[in-house]
Amino acid sequence: MFTGIVQGTAALVAIDEKPNFRTHTIEMPAELLPGLELGASVAHNGCCLTVTAINGNQVTFDLIKETLRLTNLGDLKLGNKVNVERAAKFNDEIGGHLMSGHIICTAEVAKIFTSENNRQVWLRMPTHDLMKYVLHKGYIGIDGISLTIGEVVNNRFCVHLIPETLERTTLGKRRLGDKVNIEIDPQTQAVVDTVERVLASREAAMAVAANTVAQ
Known part of the structure; x- marks a missing residue:
């Protein structure tokens, strides 16, 4: 981890x-x-x-x-x-969020906005179905960096980078079109997938019940 x-x-x-x-x-x-x-x-x-x-x-x-x-x-x-x-050790301080090191996909750097002491980077995910795990103010791993998700629009989302992140990591050198590794927060993924399964099971049960009544 x-x-x-x-x-x-x-x-x-x-x-x-x-x-x-x-x-x-x-x-x-x-x-x-x-x-x-x-x-x-x-x-x-x-x-x-x-x-x-x-x-x-x-x-x-x-x-x-x-x-x-x-x-x-x-x-x-x-x-x-x-x-x-x-790898993290027991009793280490967890300043970001727990990550498994399992990359789910790469995303493309789509836009970069730079202002004094701030940088906003927009990333384009490869498929729309992965966006269900990208939630406003949720966690995400980008090239191994724990970051908080800003705005989410269609298949794009943004993150805000402080000078320390730009200085200590490779994100400060990223340019338009570059690909970055994406790891979805595992807790977010578990919750979204569980809710989908529960809803699908409920809909299937309701469909069976409706067919039984109709017969």
Whole structure:
């Protein structure tokens, strides 16, 4: 599990490309190295990856076909940076919201509005059906960052970024057309899916009852 509080950014220093598979190596910030072991979980742009090799401050991870399909990690090039967060521990402060590191899709940066000390970014989701999980003032994970949803219009929504977020993460470098990883708040998803199932079951029961009366 993760908290959505990005602990730093890491540059991609090596890529080994294979069919439907990629191994990449990042230069981990020194403060995140203590206690890091093989098999540990580290979020890259919000996507949970497993450490497969450690060589000094260079740490390697494998990306399988599903990861490459659902996230923006397969688009990375040497020198690009990713937001990194080590897995949360018991008794850690949760300043964002609980996140699983399971990316549901990527969204496109559609608009950027910049004013003094503020930036508003509008994102376009790939399908309308995912928008049922995007609620005004709800939580969402964007490239591993826990953020609060602002306005919601059709298949778009916006977030407001403070200078600290722009400075500490890669979002400050995002431009129009860029793809960002999206993780829906799991509690929101559970509530929406449960309500849908209950309503569908109730409608089915009412339909059966109406047919019985008609007969």
